[in-house]
Amino acid sequence: MAVTGNETDEETELAPSHMAAATGDMPTYQIRAPTTALPQGVVMAASPGSLHSHQQLAEEATRKRELRLMKNREAAKECRRRKKEYVKCLESRVAVLEVQNKKLIEELETLKYICSPKTD
DNA sequence: CGGCCCTGACGTCAAAGTGC
DNA sequence: GCACTTTGACGTCAGGGCCG
Numbered sequence: 001m002a003v004t005g006n007e008t009d010e011e012t013e014l015a016p017s018h019m020a021a022a023t024g025d026m027p028t029y030q031i032r033a034p035t036t037a038l039p040q041g042v043v044m045a046a047s048p049g050s051l052h053s054h055q056q057l058a059e060e061a062t063r064k065r066e067l068r069l070m071k072n073r074e075a076a077k078e079c080r081r082r083k084k085e086y087v088k089c090l091e092s093r094v095a096v097l098e099v100q101n102k103k104l105i106e107e108l109e110t111l112k113y114i115c116s117p118k119t120d
Numbered sequence: 121c122g123g124c125c126c127t128g129a130c131g132t133c134a135a136a137g138t139g140c
Numbered sequence: 141g142c143a144c145t146t147t148g149a150c151g152t153c154a155g156g157g158c159c160g
Binding site: 073077 | 152
């Protein structure tokens with residue numbers, strides 16, 4: 001997956017694509033998986049182009065709807081899974097940055113002390 | 121342009137938590 | 141123990157983006 005030039009090493013984390021559009025600087029966590037096999041129980045349409053009665057058309061519509069709902073169900077699960085992963089990723093990054101920030105503050109205090117003029 | 125995928129929003133449900 | 145609230149997972153819909 002090609003991430004558009006975000007150079008910081010730790011910036012491989014995921015971000016919602018539409019949020020990325022909003023903020024303009026976050027990589028996407030949307031990963032287009034290769035088209036997966038249909039879950040069990042899915043039967044593909046039969047005989048396109050054959051004559052259809054009203055009932056057949058209705059059944060076809062129902063079948064299509066159920067197939068769409070099932071696919072969307074799976075997509076929603078996957079979407080939530082990725083989102084949780086993304087949040088975890090952000091949380092761990094926050095933890096790292098907090099430690100880093102603390103160290104920098106300590107370093108600053110040390111340098112201030114070293115550089116301060118001695119008054120006695 | 122139609123079909124498909126992704127995801128935010130919303131409603132529902134069950135389990136866990138809380139105050140009484 | 142019970143009523144109420146919170147939390148997490150789920151299914152569905154709507155709408156935008158992508159691709160052939």
